[in-house]
Amino acid sequence: YAVDQGNTVFLVSWSNPDKSLDKTTWDQYVEQGAIQAIRVAQQIYGQEQLNMLGFCVGGTIISTALAVLAARGEHPASSLTLLTTFLDFSDTGVLDVFVDEAQVARREKTLGAGGLMPGRDLASTFSSLRPNDLVWNYVQSNYLKGNEPVPFD
Structure with missing residues (x-):
């Protein structure tokens, strides 16, 4: 455009x-x-x-x-x-659950050599920001109701 x-x-x-x-x-x-x-x-x-x-x-x-x-x-x-x-990172809102001191310390230990975060971990974090749409929807539909996952990618 x-x-x-x-x-x-x-x-x-x-x-x-x-x-x-x-x-x-x-x-x-x-x-x-x-x-x-x-x-x-x-x-x-x-x-x-x-x-x-x-x-x-x-x-x-x-x-x-x-x-x-x-x-x-x-x-x-x-x-x-x-x-x-x-x-302004002084108030990260909903992200606070992922960036408190304990979470940061735990993440620093799991980053491994080179300080790289696996993409799946980042994807999981972003999915957790919208749990109803990106997590529980699939738990309900796939696990509880036995439906096949709908392709979305």
């Missing part, structure tokens, strides 16, 4: 980390990922300011990058739209 409206669109997605990234810090990820992507888009597009959109952790990353750049006196965003993005 955006392209049909005459906009030039650059899409940046984070990569699935592997062992080569296990020592990468947040600052490095922001500098070498998001800020570098902004610079490349500016160069290709030939404009200093860009309209930006960030989704979930991508919004947190791009917001961090823009804050770093603002501290340097650079303002590359003409606009910024954020979708389901945390900026």
Whole structure:
């Protein structure tokens, strides 16, 4: 849709980390990922300011990058739209059940070498945020009623 409206669109997605990234810090990820992507888009597009959109952790990353750049006196965003993005982690709302001190300590012990979380664990966490839709619906239908699971992917 955006392209049909005459906009030039650059899409940046984070990569699935592997062992080569296990020592990468947040600052490095922001500098070498998001800020570098902004610079490349500016160069290709030939404009200093860009309209930006960030989704979930991508919004947190791009917001961090823009804050770093603002501290340097650079303002590359003409606009910024954020979708389901945390900026203030002092009150994580419903996520508190997953990020209290005990949960974080337990998770740190299970991450293993390289500090990587298995995708199935992340999927399970997100399913737990909407238990009626993403967990109990299947327990009720499949286990209690014996229905075949409906493909949804």
